[in-house]
Amino acid sequence: AQKVTQAQTEISVVEKEDVTLDCVYETRDTTYYLFWYKQPPSGELVFLIRRNSFDEQNEISGRYSWNFQKSTSSFNFTITASQVVDSAVYFCALSEAYNFNKFYFGSGTKLNVKP
């Protein structure tokens, strides 16, 4: 069964628009971790955030914010006032506590930010 779903394959926005990338996950574990990664055109995945299942507080880091809702099994990522440099593929991933070396990645969302 698919563990992480990123239903948005590709999103295009104009610079300065806000954009939300959706991530829905599935797990039976009560303890798990969620991650977001950015993959710019250069190819290297860059770690953005890690969240554990016991911490539902929203996180903000500059223009980035994350909304974790266990009730809907979602961990959405919002970029405020998008910039061209935000153009990348973004991946959401899940790691379960009793299988902590294995990451389940979503299929990624390609974000195009146009000037």
Next chain:
Amino acid sequence: DVKVTQSSRYLVKRTGEKVFLECVQDMDHENMFWYRQDPGLGLRLIYFSYDVKMKEKGDIPEGYSVSREKKERFSLILESASTNQTSMYLCASSPAGTVGTNREQYFGPGTRLTVT
């Protein structure tokens, strides 16, 4: 900063060739991983290693093998390359996780392999 390097950014090989992809990390991480990335499929785990000489199969190990003789180096081997192994290959490393403390993985720049 964690540094994960891969031996080549681009590689072109012929069908049937033996191919070695090398990955080196400089942060003394216990875990190392090999993924392949294909459009629409995200990242799929090929193999991972949690210690020197230790390895475990991931989701798609067929056609691949790995070697970890030193802690910092993890090699992916395509014994006889085939065209369906044309893909982007990503190496990653992470510190040893413990139950309840899962750690993020750090990725290298990737190797785009084309098998003709």
